[in-house]
Amino acid sequence: MPTKLSRRDFVKLCAGSAAAISMSGLLAPYLAQAVEAGAPPVIWIQGASCTGCSISLLNTVHPDIKEVLLNTISVRYHPNLSAASGDLAVNEGIFKTARDNPKKYFLVVEGAVPTGADGMYCMVGERNGQHITFLDMVKELGSQAAAILNFGTCSAYGGLPATPPNPTGCKAVGDVVKNVPIVNVPGCPPHPDWMVGTIAHVLLYKDIPELDSFGRPKMFFSHIIHDNCERRQYFDNAIFAKNFGEPGCLLELGCKGPMAFCDSSTRPWNGGVNWCIRAGAPCLACTEPQFPGWPIYERMPEMPIGPAMTATVDQIGGVLGAAAVLGIGGHLAGNVMTGRIGGKNNEKEGDN
Structure with missing residues (x-):
């Protein structure tokens, strides 16, 4: 098995039609090596969404999702898939990972950010006896991340939650967090390869892929x-x-x-x-x-x-x-x- 995959070969693999069915499987050996070598951790959080992006990820078939989550991508927390909950998940999982890896972890955001009523429309946990709004979590975690990966149109551009009349004041993540690199992987929901491929890029090269004018990876969003x-x-x-x-x-x-x-x-x-x-x-x-x-x-x-x-x-x-x-x-x-x-x-x- 080759020990290195150049960015050029990576982009060709992601964009090639031969990868349409088995891209994740072809990338798995390289990603496993990256994880073993200390790939940056990934934190996945959800706001105003239908969870469809996560469901789409679960439809990864080559390899199956268990292989992807356990051995392929270094996801430290996912609200639907992590076994931990409550304080163990929020403080020991999410915020501890962020504290231990400042500017070295990647934040995946699924769903728009409700900003109305100071974010009170979307509560995601507690810390020190106080409620944590999704708005505050996105701001805190996003500001300390190496980059933010917006999975789905809701987090990327606002999507359905931000469509008028928008009573909860939902916004795209990029309207809430500034001065941090952002990758938008839109779709309602995105194809699993777009998500796995984007995570693969940041894990392998510790950097974001080349983007178009709307912040989308060109390797998936270059053609109509x-x-x-x-x-x-x-x-x-x-x-x-x-x-x-x-x-x-x-x-x-x-x-x-x-x-x-x-x-x-x-x-x-x-x-x-x-x-x-x-x-x-x-x-x-x-x-x-x-x-x-x-x-x-x-x-x-x-x-x-x-x-x-x-x-x-x-x-x-x-x-x-x-x-x-x-x-x-x-x-x-x-x-x-x-x-x-x-x-x-x-x-x-x-x-x-």
Whole structure:
């Protein structure tokens, strides 16, 4: 077994399609060595969330979750999986780990941070006879961490808890803790490989991976869903489904694949079995900061393309009545110019 994995090879492994089913298994030997060599500890805490991110992690299948937790990643505390509870968990587990490893541990946060009523909407324990709010825990632990790993859209960007009217004043972790490196691994929930891969990077190299403009690891969030969508050919031929269960691109039914950055189309879920589009559902772009503050199963009036451009959905394809299209994802304009989309003689559904 090799004793060292270069960052370049690591990124290639995480981004490669061959890792779609067994990435965690391929990384396990290197991570076990890192843990034995004294890898930085990981503390996992939860706030305003549905615990779906943890459930997603439990779906890690290569190796199984027991191997991941016990021998692969150095998780010192997890609210759902740790045997300890009460004072033993909070003071001897969480805060002692932080005291003993200042600026050397990594804090995983799942869930948004309720800030209303001084954080009283989310209590997570006691210390010296006083309640501990999740707000205070995030501030204290986050300020002393080597970096914060936000797992899930709620901790990364606020997500559902921070969507208006937001009575508890939920915020993203980055709005609460400043001057600490932050990695956002969004998704509702994230793919287990995104979480294990991000933890693997910080354990192996004691540093955070390369990030995009929204703080996401580029090794998982560099491409849009639309580029490799199984229904891409429908889009290219201007065939749009009007009802669920019909063949066709799902753009009319609220699919936001042209603006969703992640690799779900090449890294299916549940052991490589399925993902949203294959299951017949539109992509909801749950990895984007705006999620879920837009129409879910309705097409959007405008589809963002880049920093300075948008295209209205009504401009897309002859089926929707348009002949001129601005373009989506860098390829649509070319399709219009070559007559593949928008012409009156396009092939209709059922034609050969």
